[in-house]
Amino acid sequence: MQHLTEGLIVIKNLTHRYNAQQCALNDVNLTIGRGVFGLLGANGAGKSTLIRILCTMMSPTAGEVSICNYDLRQHRDQVRQLIGYLPQDFGAWPSQTVTEVIDTLAMLAGIKHKAERQRRIEWVLAAVGLDGVAGRKIKQLSGGMLRRVGVAQALVHDPKILIMDEPTVGLDPEERQRFRQLMTELAADRAIILSTHIVSDLGSACSDMALIHRGKLEFRGTPADLIAAAAGEVFELVCDAAGEVALTEQFEIVSRSRLGAADVLRGVVRQGNAPAGAVVAGDITLEEAYLAFAMKKERAVLQS
Structure with a gap:
């Protein structure tokens, strides 16, 4: 996918405090353009606070946010028309059909004329692959289909920006893969x-x-x-059960496999260096890289 730097969202020096002790966002600067942008972090890191601010559900303590050149504080109504939002816990009326739900939410999004809503509904259901189940009730849908309904309601007013909070939670691997493919198609x-x-x-x-x-x-x-930033932080080591117990105190074990009577452990350094006898892993996964990066930051906090 081509990486474009045009700033549909420009965030400058964004800070949000819930109280004197709790700073959810601390001087965040970020520019986001077209394409799929990943916002990664542990629960409680500040992701949801940032999303609520972008969706105009709360105002920041300090800093500036521009959405398609609209200042978020001064042009909230215009910003809301530019954003589609899929919350983590999207729910819909279980006894209504897919079309009925999208029609109701399209009205709430400001699409007043019935003919225009019908045109938008047909377009959006085809876009998310639900045109074949338009008359099916919500309670009859799988988890993956329900998430697609959520995407459809976020997309029905044709926003320039889609914001999705934990969109694949609860989906099985096949549904998760289909959802990622859908996001790639919609991000053009x-x-x-x-x-x-x-x-x-x-x-x-x-x-x-x-x-x-x-x-x-x-x-x-x-x-x-x-992944490149995690070079040297992920290792593999052959050891017995007793050795594994000792390793877990200093290293994060991410996987294990058998090699004869011994285990092959794959781990991430928590502090210090890789254990004696370990081989530095060269094929680091994104999950391992994220874990290594988070542990580096935790070490820095403890040492400060």
Whole structure:
């Protein structure tokens, strides 16, 4: 996917405090263009706070946000027309059909004329692959289909920006793969922000990403950049059960496999260096790279 730098969203010095002790976002600067953008971080890192601010559900303590050249504080109504939002816990009326739900939400989005709503509904259901189940009731849908209904309602007013909070939670692997493919298709002419703690969602879908840790923007780049930053932090080691117990105190074991009577452990350094006898892994996954990066930041906090 081509990486475009045009700033549909421009965030400058964004800070949000819930109280004197709790700073959810600390001087965040970020520019987001067209394509699928991954917003990664552990639960409580500040992702949801940033999303609520972008969706005009809360105002920041300090800083500036521009959405398609509209200042978020001064032009909230215009910004809302430019954004489609899929919350983590999207729910719909179970006894209504897919078409009825999208029609109701299209009216709430400001599409008043019935003919225009019908045109938009037909378009959006085809776009998300639900045109074949338009008359099916919500309670009859699978988890993956329900998430597609959520995408449809976020897309029905044709926004320039789609924001999705933990969009693949609860989906099985096949549904998750279909969802990632859908995001890639929809991102051709808009910005899509995927906020998640599920690292695997980003590797195949995103060409650009950011990592928030303890309210700070700690990384901005491609998935390949994050993997490169973890060089030397992931190792493999053959050991017995007793050795494994000792290793877990200093290293994060991410996987294990059998080699004869011994285990082959794959781990990430928590502190210090890789254990004696370990081989530095060269084929680092994005999940391992994220874990290594987070542990580096935790070490820095403990040492400060």
